[in-house]
Every structure is written in structure tokens, then in C-alpha cells.
Amino acid sequence: MIYRPDFLLVLSLCLGAASRVSETPTSTSSLELTPITPQATLPGAVSWAENGTVSQPFSSFLGSVDKHGTCQCSVSLPDTTFPADRVERLEFTAYNLSQKFEREFSKVKEYVQLISVYEKKLLNLTVRVEVMEKDSITYTELDFELIKLEVKEMHKLVIQLKENFVGSSEIIDKLEVEIRNMTLLVEKLETLDQNNVLSIRRQILALKNKLKECEASKSELVPATPPPPAPGNCSHGGVVNISTPSVVQLNWRGFSYKYGAWGRDYSPQHPEETLYWVAPLNTDSRVLEYYRLYNSLDNLLIYSHSREFRMLYGQGGGPVAYNKNLYVNWYNGRNIAKINLTTNAVTVNQPLPMAVYNNRFSYANVNWQDIDLAVDEQALWVIYATEDSTGNIVISKLNDTSLQVLNTWVTKQYKPSVSNAFMVCGVLYATRTLNTRIEEIFYYYDTNTGREGNLAIPMRKMQERIQSINYHPFDQKLYVYNDGYLLNYDLVFSREPRQPV
Template identity: 45%
Template sequence: WSRVSSSASCSQTVHCDPMYFIMLNLPVILLLQLVPGSMGKDGLCHCVVHLANDLIPLKKLEQLQSTAQELMDKYDQELLRVSEYTCTTEGQDNQVLEMNGEAPIYNLLCLQLERPQELVTWLMAKGGLSESVTHILGISFPQVANASLILKLLADSDQHDLCALRQEVDSLKDQLRECEREKEEVASGHSGPPLPPGSCDHGGLQKVSRPFVVQLNWRGFAHKAGTWGRDSAPSPDSSLYWVAPMTTDSRYFDYYQMYKSYDDLVLMKNYEKRSFGYGDGSGNTVYKNFMYFNYYGTRDIAKLNLSSNTLVLRRPLPSATYNNRFSYVGVPWKDLDFAGDEKGLWVLYATEESKGNLLVSRLNTSTLEVEKTWQTNQYKPAMSGAFMACGVLYALRPRSTHQEEIFYAFDTNTGRERHLSILLDKMLETLHGINYSPLDHKLYVYNDGYLINYDLGFQMLKHKPSKLPAEKFSWFPIAPKSVKPNKTSSP
């Protein structure tokens, strides 16, 4: 095992260098048992080294060392790949978002680390190793297992963060599309000052704002059906607000409250609560301090004086269906739907002769007689509601539980109709009473017990309406039936 030159004193004890074996970065020192040397015939000093009996064979140790070194090399390579991947993801977040559910590299690393774990497990189970080597393998096995666990946690965290980022990006995309839609709508019209109260100097409805929730109705959430708004007569002096929740069966109109201002409504003060048990459905409206509604169980139009809370006039609407015959989809008992706008007082309804298609009639507010009627091509039970603005009917239909669409318009001034698509968000599923106010160009909606309103945006004009061709807005005639009222007909 060791030689010394002839010049060395053979009587001295030869200290042979110890052998160091590196395994898993931990030194294993094989201590040599030394004896004094002797001079041979060849003039060289020889020493004999005796190995301890408990040491493992050298060949097995060399194989173990080689296997362990290969294991550590692979382990270092995988850790390096993890580090490179982490740097890549931090600098290229956009590429991570385009992975579309592909498994990150962490999963691959976990699979590759399973082989070293199996190797160490096999070596420990095979036995025949010294106590020191077994100790080293016992240390290395938890290290590899911990590395695998860390990679799994990183993979889970990466997937969670990726899902969160995708949700945030989807939300931002939706907001961007909404902004682009509003931008296009604004760009399609002419900019100008806000419309004065009662003005029709515009080219028709262009957009609807997001809903503004005022409050829950004063009778509570159980009263899902109802209607509310303000006096729709185009008079700036009127500041009356009213709220009329229906009974819990969504049919009977028996109470209403009036407020002198919007602040009083919000603060629930200075109000007058009235009882009047003759209404049917949520088609009420207020025009010039009178409330108009469908008299219970009949086709009659009723006129209520709000100052005295007395019924001043009641008159049947010829041929109108009632008792929920042709009501709106999802809104029962709304056979007669009243509306006030810049042009006067209107009633929207259907008849058996129209086969359920919507009729629009302008009423004489003094006598409640029908002055003129227009028939549309729209089936009333396919609509969710309608309102009038500047003599134009706008009809809604449901798109989802959180969105409606204003899809149809009929102009009583020209007898023309057009199809459009103006989206209207809603807080809850059903829009019951819908009333338009010419004073502030708002839409007042009773949404499953909540009072909400919308700002309406109209297309501004550079010229007076009389000089604007109707074809500019894609209106087209439908040859409507103009029905003259039969004043001599019986109820």
C-alpha cells in the first residue's frame, strides 16, 4: 500500500495518507491501521496496512460512490432547470397566460425526481451497508423527498396564480369591450349640450347607462312587483316622486306613497301614504298629478286624483284583453301598460283581433278616449316591457338573468319601425314597472322590489328634426293599421 524511498528511515513509522471517499457531498474517512516498515532486499522500505474488518468492500464502495455522484448530478441539473424556469416566468407573464392549461415544468421535474427516490430506497432496502453509509443515505433520502414536495407546492401555487391571472384578464377584457362599445356609441352620434327637459331635438335612443340602485321599496323585499317614478308631464315645476308596490301575489295595487322631492324619497321623510284598493298589475303611471292604472278585473282605464286620493274617471278600453290574457313575459297581470312622455299619455295593450300583437294608443287625458291607435308586428307576450319617449315606442326582451335588450322601436310620428340592440343591465331578474320621465330623461324601473333608474342617451342632431330624413336611422314602414276609436261602442 505504501512505499518510501531508500533514503527514508525504515525504522520510523510510515504514516500512509488516509483515503477520502466523497458521497453525496459528505466525506467518509477510511482510517488505516499502520505498522512499522521493514527494509527489503530491493532496498525499499515496505509497510503493511491492515483494514478494519467492519469496512465495506472497495468495489461496492466505488459503485455506491459512482451511483451517488450520478444521482447528485441529476439533482443539480433539475434544480438548475427549476431556477431557469422561475426566471423565465417572472420575465414573461404574457407567455404564461397563453399556456391554455398546459402542465408547467414542475410536474416534469417531480416525475424525474421519482427515479432518485426509488434508487435510494432500493439501496437502503438491499442492506449489507456500513452504518456510516446507511446514515448518509438516510440523510439524502429526506432531501430528495423534500425537493419533490417543494416542486409540487410550487406547481400548485403556479396553477392557482395562473387561474387568478386568467380571471383578472377576462374581467379586464369585459371592461374593455364595454368601454369600446360605449365609445362606438358616442362616436356614432354628434356631441352637444344635454337635452333640456321635455325636448325631442334628437335622433332617437342611443344608449342606456348602468343601473343606479336607489333603495328597496318601503314595503320590503317580499313585494317584488310594483312600479315607481315621477310625474311624467313635461313640466319643470313638478318634483313629485311616487312608489306603488303590489301585493305579494304580484297583482293587486292597494297602497302607494308620494314624496315631494328625490331627497325625501331617499331619506324616507315628508311622504304621504295612501290606500286605494282597485288597481290591477304594475302598469301604472303618473301624468299631470293624476295616476292612471288598470281597474281591477276589468279592461277599464282608471284615473286617480293624487291630491285628494279619489277616483275621478273610469272608462273601458275597447277590445283590450285583460285578466292576464296577453301580459309581458315574466310579468303577470300587466295587461294595460300606461306611459307618459313629451307627446302625451299612452296605453300599451293587445287585443284578440291583433292576435296578441302590441297596440299603441294615445289617450285624451280629460275623457280617457282613444285618440289614435297604431298596431305593431311585435307579439306582446314575447316582450318583457316597453316605454314611450317622444312618441316612439321602445320594447324590451330578456337576454339573461342580468341583462335586457331594447330590441325594437316604433315611431308613431312617422308610422315606421326599426330593430336595434341596446343592452340594459339589471340587478335582479325581472323588470316590472317601467316609466320614462321627460324631465330628466331617466328610466325608472321597479326591479324585483328595488327602485333603480337609468340615464338615457339620445343621438344629438346638427339640424332640426324636420330636416332630418327618417332613412338616416334605418326606419322602415310596416303599413300599420291605424285604428280610429269607435266612440259609440259599448264596453
């Protein structure tokens, strides 16, 4: 508790009176103190007289001493309560005003800096325009456009300053007028081009536009390219062209796994299903040990939601998926194995009669692919060679359930001179290497008619060697394993249907 000074003074007087009473005993039991007239004019002031007495400004006070010698005082003080709440409000208001002032002052400093920067730019532009006025050099349209662009930027800034600036805007108004004058001057200079370079360029541009319009109108007279045949439909005349490659992804095992195969499972009952498989060989380019399945192409692109399986009996980059089964060449032999893609269990293991194996007649630049399996709109196929065919390609149609050979065709094309092959609508298409960036679809054999012949369809590639090619009948794409990268191509078919024999 804090006592005011005037109260303490009264209390000391009482105690002094009590001491004097105790020193000079009287028969009176209480002492009355008469009020002292204040000599000071200010409330609560205290003054000292020359004789040491105190003049008190209190309105009245009474004191007494009880029988025990204790001083008891009754004091009436004037109403001098200090307005602390008003002072707090005043301090808060002053603080807010100070903050606002600081913010506004910082804005003003920023505006002053911007104005100085753009004043310098304006001076530079003025000098450049004056040089252009006096000089006889021909200026290109680009020079004028650059100056126009700078003037537009300054004009936008001036508009922003006018909107945000509080107070006198005389300087900004002057800048705006100067910028407008500068715009008119640049436009006038542009029209006074002595060599008419700009007008000639505009005429040339107009002629080019007219030529484009003529070409567009001419193309409208050409009939549109017919749509590709329906998925799974063979009412066309065969492959006549191929698109540029689309790089889908690097195989999930990395750069070192350059050999392998990939594709999309084809099910005639559910052709729209999107089950993708990727089967990189081990770095020895021979053993197929691991493969992965993806339920969509999006999952394959980001290596997510995959199912990975292991087997110890696959060989070469010639596998294919058909009807939820993976067909592979059994390791170190001529057998073909059928693997259930749901359970990874081998359901059939059947030898391919007379087929050679272990690099006897593999593809050019690709080892361990003596037996290459393929799928098209019609069936499951196997491409291989025998000793009786002297290394020429042999095509057999297989029963996809039992892997028994249903029919066989022997071609005149030597298999080791072919880089790879695939089947479309019962027609074999073979490729060869032209250089490190181009393959060529150069040969075909039609099992429907027994015809064979040469083609010349260039096929770009991303890396030097193509390890495997698989065709999918529903999306009519080739799935190519190119030195570890997964590519796909769109095939283009002839509009004319295949002629019968």
C-alpha cells in the same frame, strides 16, 4: 371655647386661695396675689418645684375673693397668637408643588418608555441595513421606501421629544444624530443598486407618463360630445344608448314586494316639479292597494315626509303619473281609472275598447300587466293587445282628461315576447331578457312615421326580472322597478334628428 393651660393654672391658684381664705377667716375682705417671677425662659412654660409649688411665667396677675367667697382674677398674658393662616397657605403651596411634580414625573417616565421603544427600532433597522450592505440580493424600491418611512417617523418623534422634554436632552440629541446618519445610509444604499432595477422602473414610469400625455393630447383633438337635448325637446334621432343603473332605494314595503312600479309625476306646465310615487303590488303580484307620494327624491331615499294612500281597485304594475293624477288598470277588467293624487278620489273610470285583460297577453315573466300606461313629451299613452291584433302590441294615444282614445297604431311585435316597454317622443321602445343580468332594448315603433325596426342596446339590471319601466320627459330618465328595487337610467340620444317619411 378652648382655654389655654396657663390660664387654667392661674384659675386653679385663685380657687385654691379662695378655699384657703374660706378655711381661715380673716378680717380682710380681699386677697392680693403678688406676681411670681417665672423660672422658665420660654413663654408660656410651666414648671413644678420640688416642694410642689408652681412657677408661673405670666407677666402679672391679680386675684381677689368677694364677700360671697367667689374668686375673681385679672390676668395679663403675653402675645402668643398662633399664625394659622400662614400654615394654610404653606400647606396649599406644598400640595400644588406635589401635583406638578407628579405630572412632570409621569411625563419623564413616558418619554423614557418611548425612547426605549425607538432605541429597539433603531437597532432593528441597523441590523437590516447591515444585512443589506453585506448581502448581494437585489432590493426593490418598496423595501427602501418602507425603511425611509420608519426613519421619518422616528425623526418626527425625536423632534416632539426635544420640544416637550424639560431638562437634559443629551440622549435625545444622540438619537437624532443616529437617525440622520441612518437616513444618509439608506439613501446611499439606494443609489448603489447593482442591477439598476430602480432606475429601469423609473424609466418605465416616465414612458408611461409620456404615453398618457400623448393620449390626452389626442383626445383634445376629438370634438366633445354634444349636450343632451333640452328637456321636453324631441329634436333628436331617438335612443341610441343607456347608462348603467343607479340603485335609488328598496321599495318602502320591503323585500317581499317584488312587483310594482315607480316614477316621477310629469306636468308639462310645471316640468321641474319633483313629485315621486312608489306603488308596490301586494305579494300576490296583482293587487295595487297602497301607494306613497314624496315631494323630493331626498325624502324618498330616507322614507320621510311621505303621503300614503289606499285603494282597492288597482291591478298590475302598469300605472303612471301625469299632471297630478295617477292612471291605473281597474281591477279585473279593461277599464282605466284616473285618480287625483291630492284627494285619492277616482275622477274618471273609462273602458279601453277591445283590450284584453287578466293575463291574456301580458308581458313575458310579468303577470297582470296586460294594460301598461306610459307618458312622454307628447301625451298619455297605453300599451296593450287585442284579440284582433293576435297578441301583437297596440299603441293608443289617450286624452288625459276623459281617457278617450285619440289614435291607435298596431305593431308587428308580439307582446308576450316583450319583457316591458316605454314611450319617448312618440316612439315605442320594447325590451327583452338576455340573461339574469342583462336586458336589451331590441325593438322600436315610431308613431310619428309608422316605421318599426330592431335595436341592440344592452341594459344592465340588478335583479333578474324587470317589473315596470316609466320614462320621465324632463330629466330624460327611465324609472325601473326591478324585483322590489327602484332603479333609474339616463338615456342617450342620437345627435341626428329623426328623418321624415
